[in-house]
Amino acid sequence: MQQQGKDTLSLTTRRLDNQRGTLAGNGNLNLKATTVDNRHGHIVAADKGSLTLAAKDTLDNQSGRLEAGNALQLRASQLNNSQGSIVAAGDSATLTVGKAIQNAHGHLEAKTRGIK
Numbered sequence: 001m002q003q004q005g006k007d008t009l010s011l012t013t014r015r016l017d018n019q020r021g022t023l024a025g026n027g028n029l030n031l032k033a034t035t036v037d038n039r040h041g042h043i044v045a046a047d048k049g050s051l052t053l054a055a056k057d058t059l060d061n062q063s064g065r066l067e068a069g070n071a072l073q074l075r076a077s078q079l080n081n082s083q084g085s086i087v088a089a090g091d092s093a094t095l096t097v098g099k100a101i102q103n104a105h106g107h108l109e110a111k112t113r114g115i116k
Helices: none
Strands: 009-017 022-025 029-037 042-045 051-060 065-068 072-080 085-088 093-102 107-110
Touching: 022 029, 029 042, 042 051, 051 065, 065 072, 072 085, 085 093, 093 107
Parallel strands: 009 029, 022 042, 029 051, 042 065, 051 072, 065 085, 072 093, 085 107
Antiparallel strands: none
16 A cells, blocks of 8 residues: 555554555554554655554564654554564654564664664
8 A cells, every 4th residue: 555645644453464565655654553464564654754653462573664754653562573674764763662572683773863
């Protein structure tokens, strides 16, 4: 799914299955779900867009890519970023994880202010 305009793209669902898929916004991208499966997937807020992703339970980003042209805010109960990539290309990344983070061979990056 790719947004055509530059406004904010917001999506709320129970389960987001983006395995090997692409979910792209040209502006800000706001996602809210109980679980997010982004294995081998790509979720991106392009240009100067910010990405806000909230998963009530599990965010599975194994070999996936979460990318924001600006800031990135991520909230989940559990995060699996094994061999995955989480990037805030133009600003800070804020990750709030309640239980566990798995990041074996994963990549976390923020360009200007670091990861909080």
